[in-house]
Amino acid sequence: MASSKTMFEKIWDQHVITQEEDETLLYVDRCLIHEGSRHTFDRLEREGRTIAEPDKVFSFSDHYVPTDPKIRDAGVDAIPDEKIRGMVKLLAKNSTDSNIHFYGIDDPKQGILHVAGPELGVSIPGILLVGADSHTSTHGALGNISFGAGASEIFHIMVTQTIWQRKPKTMRITVDGELGFGVHAKDVILAIIAKIGHGGGAGHALEYAGSAFRNMTMEQRMTVSNMSIEAGGRAGLIAPDETTFEYVEGREFAPKGKQWDAAVANWKTLPSDDDAVFDTEVSLDAADIAPTVTWGTNPETAVPITAHVPSPNDAPSADKKAEIEDMLEYMELKPGMAVADIPIDKVFIGSCTNSRIEDLRAAAEVAKHGKAKIPAWIVPGSVSIKNQAEAEGLDKIFEQSGFEWRAPGCSLCTALNGDKLQPGERSASTSNRNFKGRQGRGGRTHLVSPAMAAAAAIKGTLTDVRTILRGDA
Numbered sequence: 001m002a003s004s005k006t007m008f009e010k011i012w013d014q015h016v017i018t019q020e021e022d023e024t025l026l027y028v029d030r031c032l033i034h035e036g037s038r039h040t041f042d043r044l045e046r047e048g049r050t051i052a053e054p055d056k057v058f059s060f061s062d063h064y065v066p067t068d069p070k071i072r073d074a075g076v077d078a079i080p081d082e083k084i085r086g087m088v089k090l091l092a093k094n095s096t097d098s099n100i101h102f103y104g105i106d107d108p109k110q111g112i113l114h115v116a117g118p119e120l121g122v123s124i125p126g127i128l129l130v131g132a133d134s135h136t137s138t139h140g141a142l143g144n145i146s147f148g149a150g151a152s153e154i155f156h157i158m159v160t161q162t163i164w165q166r167k168p169k170t171m172r173i174t175v176d177g178e179l180g181f182g183v184h185a186k187d188v189i190l191a192i193i194a195k196i197g198h199g200g201g202a203g204h205a206l207e208y209a210g211s212a213f214r215n216m217t218m219e220q221r222m223t224v225s226n227m228s229i230e231a232g233g234r235a236g237l238i239a240p241d242e243t244t245f246e247y248v249e250g251r252e253f254a255p256k257g258k259q260w261d262a263a264v265a266n267w268k269t270l271p272s273d274d275d276a277v278f279d280t281e282v283s284l285d286a287a288d289i290a291p292t293v294t295w296g297t298n299p300e301t302a303v304p305i306t307a308h309v310p311s312p313n314d315a316p317s318a319d320k321k322a323e324i325e326d327m328l329e330y331m332e333l334k335p336g337m338a339v340a341d342i343p344i345d346k347v348f349i350g351s352c353t354n355s356r357i358e359d360l361r362a363a364a365e366v367a368k369h370g371k372a373k374i375p376a377w378i379v380p381g382s383v384s385i386k387n388q389a390e391a392e393g394l395d396k397i398f399e400q401s402g403f404e405w406r407a408p409g410c411s412l413c414t415a416l417n418g419d420k421l422q423p424g425e426r427s428a429s430t431s432n433r434n435f436k437g438r439q440g441r442g443g444r445t446h447l448v449s450p451a452m453a454a455a456a457a458i459k460g461t462l463t464d465v466r467t468i469l470r471g472d473a
């Protein structure tokens with residue numbers, strides 16, 4: 001009798017080509033790139049190599065595209081910064097010359113690679129997908145192995161459609177129960193990272209299990225898998241189920257007709273066997289998770305919004321004490337202050353973590369309760385999400401509440417397109433990284449859910465979204 005396997009092991013085994021010592025050569029079903037992949041194209045040209053399977057490479061303009069609607073409407077030549085304009089144009093040229101799938105600045109299917117990819121059906125259950133971006137873990141929400149890779153690995157994929165990998169261990173993270181009022185998928189993943197630490201998943205492929213994830217929509221699951229890398233995880237899988245199949249069916253690159261039936265039959269075999277053994281098991285109770293916010297410069301510093309900034313004196317070790325002191329200094333925070341008293345200068349609702357239609361709906365629900373006191377940007381993750389939100393009237397809700405409605409792209413998540421915080425500015429951001437300078441040199445980032453970000457815009461401080469929704473604030 002075949003031995004029990006985890007979902008990760010099943011998908012991994014289906015992609016093995018050969019093995020040398022502890023390295024395995026794996027077939028890559030789909031590869032995602034963006035403007036940052038220019039060195040890969042340079043090397044292809046320098047070495048006279050061609051792309052092995054161009055039909056399996058998908059290229060997205062996202063990191064460098066402007067999100068100012070006026071510049072966007074005026075087209076690529078209107079991008080004022082020469083370097084940024086050059087990056088956008090270079091990807092278009094390289095992608096077109098290479099005959100790969102390309103979603104450029106003017107394309108109605110353009111979007112952040114981890115948002116537009118699933119929308120197009122590029123990410124489906126059971127595949128091995130590699131992206132030139134660490135948050136490629138997002139796609140694992142559909143029940144596949146997805147991870148980010150560096151330039152030399154992407155080059156290897158381009159010319160061979162394969163990648164050498166060391167097999168990671170497996171970690172199952174189980175969250176059972178119902179999420180409380182005002183608690184969202186972002187709060188769940190922040191609570192997980194707070195529990196296991198920002199390196200807690202290192203060397204592991206994570207699998208999210210339990211009723212909290214089963215009850216989530218695909219969009220919510222993608223928020224969770226997206227931040228697997230922030231826990232140090234190599235990948236972040238969620239077993240495919242009817243929610244997954246319903247989301248994937250009919251999308252452009254999803255199987256069709258008889259191939260669809262065969263694919264679903266295969267996908268139903270992918271979930272981990274009941275008696276599969278994971279190297280590490282972690283569990284949380286959904287009822288214990290509150291609206292959450294980070295106070296420091298890594299996602300592990302996530303605490304309930306009702307908490308206080310910690311004191312270095314309470315640290316469990318000298319190293320931890322020094323780390324807390326350093327973060328407090330950078331974030332300009334005092335130990336013991338209420339997290340909900342931290343003033344905010346700018347709000348960013350967007351990124352591949354939280355720019356999908358449900359994120360915008362959740363933010364709009366809060367925005368209805370007041371007016372933004374500080375600049376607050378809404379940056380949809382793709383053109384199709386922007387169009388859907390406008391069809392639902394969400395853009396009008398945001399504009400009436402003083403939020404700024406912008407064009408799709410990575411934007412303030414990574415500040416490469418010129419959207420950035422000024423030194424010393426502090427944001428409530430729905431993105432995934434609060435590292436020093438991530439949103440602009442000297443900028444300070446507090447990670448939150450879209451609902452919490454909208455609440456911060458209305459209040460001008462980090463605030464408990466539940467008080468706004470209940471009308472207490």
Ligand code: SF4
Nearest residue numbers: 135351352410413414
């Ligand atoms: S939104 Fe941020 S994390 Fe996501 S792909 Fe863009 S830069 Fe990377």
